[in-house]
Amino acid sequence: MTMATAKAAAPFRVGEWLPSDSQFLGEWLDDLIERVEAQGDVPLLPVVADFRRLIEDDPEVYMLFTFMLTQVTRKHTPTGDPQVKTVEQMLKLFNHIMTHAPEFNESGLVGFPINAILDWAMGTHAGFAAFLNDKVNAQFKKMLNEWGRFLKSPDSTSVLNTSEHGWFGPHAKKKMPKFAEEFVCDPSQPHYGFTSWDDFFTRRFREGVRPVADPADQDVIVNACESAPYRLSTGVRRHDDFWVKGQPYSLAHMLANDPLVDEFAGGTVYQAFLSAFSYHRWHSPVDGRVVKAYVQDGTYYSETPAEGFDPAAPNDSQGYITEVATRAMIFIEADNPEIGLMCFLPVGMAEVSTCEITVYEGQRVRKGDQLGMFHFGGSTHCLIFRPQTNIRFDFHGQRPSLHAKNIFVNSAIGRVVRS
Known part of the structure; x- marks a missing residue:
């Protein structure tokens, strides 16, 4: 396939953060590699040099990163040859990304450039182990925070x-x-x-553009994000095998064993995802009081092995990452006793893993009030309800899936069915 053909045929993956056409993505990565190599020996930024030291000094991390690159076979890659061949090459690519913001590309937006660099290695056995490693994720957090500082700068x-x-x-x-x-x-x-780029991606709607549906009706639940419905699950268990095919929700792991988890055992989880072109702030789906709000550190590039060699990661692992990825938890005691305690759970995916909470414990919120935001784009999120809360959900004429379209933030997505 030529570049022209790839451009003509490159649909996007879910959320439009990476092009679905693997040939296009492969050629994008080849172009990046060529540009980085043409720059010669550019000194590594301190945060990338720290990553190199972790890999070189820790025998387990060294083994996993070396293996995950060699386990990418020819049959997996669009070019028929592993593109990122060595750890040193990978680090040089990271180094380049740290001082660049993603450009718009009509043919194939690469909004997750680090994800694109790791795309094939993520699906290997060694990659699965590497991206669950606490030391590795701590280093990714430092590196992504550093990139975030650049994306907040005028440069x-x-x-x-x-x-x-x-x-x-x-x-x-x-x-x-x-x-x-x-x-x-x-x-x-x-x-x-x-x-800055961050200022652009955390942009705000003008007053009145996304009105709150039925603000006086306590039975109406509104969409917390500008997002597309992915899944609705009822009777969700406290513990489940979230890494297997089907990716069932496991509440204790999603909520990091928070003392409030037992309130939700047997309850309902609604999950939806944001896109690259979405609005990226979160809003309260109900009237109520913030009981608790905090961020739980987690993974950045882990995908479930149940999806096999998944070139669409982490999109196809959206259920799985609710248990392991970096995420925020905002527990709200709704004014409507038929709802009672509920939880809003924004979950980071790949580079989009900075969850900023803008409310505090004890704060009263109305439907549509801001709760926080993702930085650098959009991701996925869940609404979690207790088993005694009965809701008739409205998916706006579509079925929850990876192919669903956005429902406006603050639009009605459900109504309480009173007992």
Whole structure:
């Protein structure tokens, strides 16, 4: 397949963070490798050098990273040859990414560049073990935080321009045709008034663009994120084999054994995912009081082995990652006693793993009030309800799946069925 053919045929993966066409993704990675090699010996940034030391000094980590690259076989890769061949090459690619913000690409947005570098290795046996390793995830957190600092700096605005690959260029405008009308911005200012890439990706809707459905009706539950329904599960168990085919929810692991977990045993989990072009802030689905709110550290690039060699990771592992990935937990005691205690669980996927909570324990919230946000894009999230809460969900004419479309934030997604 030629690059032109790949561009014409490159649909996106779920959430539109990576192109589905593996040939296109392979050619994107080849181009990145070529550019990095042409730069010669560029010194590693301190945080990437720390990653190298971890790999070199820890025998288990060294073995896993070496194996995961050699376990990528020719039959798996789009080019017929493993592209990232050595740990040193991988680190150089990370180093390059640390000082670049993703460009818009009409043919295949690579919004998860580190995920793209690790894409094939994630599906290996060694990769499965490596990306569950606490030391590795601690280092990924440091590296992603450092990248996050760059994405919050004015230097990251270079892609917020009107060029072919700019986020305000002609192709991007076709993807987001009502951007200026829907989001708080000023098209007359440089970069539409956004001060950084992060400022752009955590953009706010203009007043009235996403009105709260039935604000006075306590029985109506609204969508907490601009998101597409992925799954609805009832009778969810306290413990389950979440890593197997089907990825059943395991509440004790999802909620990190929080003392409140028993409230939800046998209850309901609704999960939905955000896209690269979504709004990325979270809003309260109910009126109530924040009982508890905190972030639980976890994995960044782990996928379930039950999906086999999964070139669409972590999308196909969305159920699994609710138990292991970095996530926030916001417990809300709803004013409606038919709902009572519920939990909003935003879950990080790959690079999109910074969960910022903007509410505090004891705070009263109304439906539609902001709870927090993802930084650098969107991810997946769950609403968790007690077994005695009976809700008739509204998926807006579609079935929950990896192919569902976004439902507006603050739209009604369910109604309490009173006993």
